[in-house]
Amino acid sequence: MEDRWLYLGLMTLxxxxxxxxxxxxxxxxxxxxxxxxxxxxxxxxxxGPATLSQRFTELLRDYYQRNTNLTIVESGxxxxxxGSIVGYNTMPVAxxxxxxxxxxxxxxxxxxxxxxxVDFANTLNEEEDxxxxxxxYDDFDAQTSNLTAEEDQLIETIFDQIIFDIFNGTxxxx
Numbered sequence: 001m002e003d004r005w006l007y008l009g010l011m012t013l014x015x016x017x018x019x020x021x022x023x024x025x026x027x028x029x030x031x032x033x034x035x036x037x038x039x040x041x042x043x044x045x046x047x048g049p050a051t052l053s054q055r056f057t058e059l060l061r062d063y064y065q066r067n068t069n070l071t072i073v074e075s076g077x078x079x080x081x082x083g084s085i086v087g088y089n090t091m092p093v094a095x096x097x098x099x100x101x102x103x104x105x106x107x108x109x110x111x112x113x114x115x116x117x118v119d120f121a122n123t124l125n126e127e128e129d130x131x132x133x134x135x136x137y138d139d140f141d142a143q144t145s146n147l148t149a150e151e152d153q154l155i156e157t158i159f160d161q162i163i164f165d166i167f168n169g170t171x172x173x174x
Contacts, residue, residue: 031068031070031079033070033078036070036080037077037081038081039080040054041053041060041084043084045087048155055155060081060163078122078124079121079170079171081120082118086116086133088114090112091113109139110139111139112147112151112155113136114136114155115134130169134166136158137158138158
């Protein structure tokens with residue numbers, strides 16, 4: 001019985017030590033950094049809503065704020081994330097044959113793909129620095145809707161995945 005309490009107490013100390021030293025957190029992050037700078041991302045595509053880059057930057061900052069103990073600073077952070085939106089493309093997918101020789105085939109779905117170029121710097125461990133592209137897509141039914149009607153939801157879904165991937169590539173080391 002006493003061995004069990006000793007074991008439980010020892011495990012509590014070890015876990016507390018790891019968490020308080022910044023070695024590991026239960027959100028899955030693995031960094032000893034205490035500050036992060038997320039610079040404004042720019043829309044280099046000239047496409048999409050006018051607020052696209054601002055929306056992405058704010059969502060990315062919010063994600064780090066919610067999922068880490070890092071303090072977001074305007075400049076000079078131990079971690080630095082910057083970049084730009086370099087792709088905003090639509091393309092038809094899943095063609096539907098019209099069955100009529102006089103009429104062209106039409107797309108059943110249209111795909112919106114967004115690509116973001118990210119430069120990451122870790123002043124505490126330069127081996128973790130990278131410059132990489134992240135992209136994701138989502139489809140909508142071109143027969144019943146159009147991009148204007150679906151755009152906000154598509155962007156939200158795509159940004160959620162890209163931000164998750166960036167987070168994992170920067171502080172989760174997955």
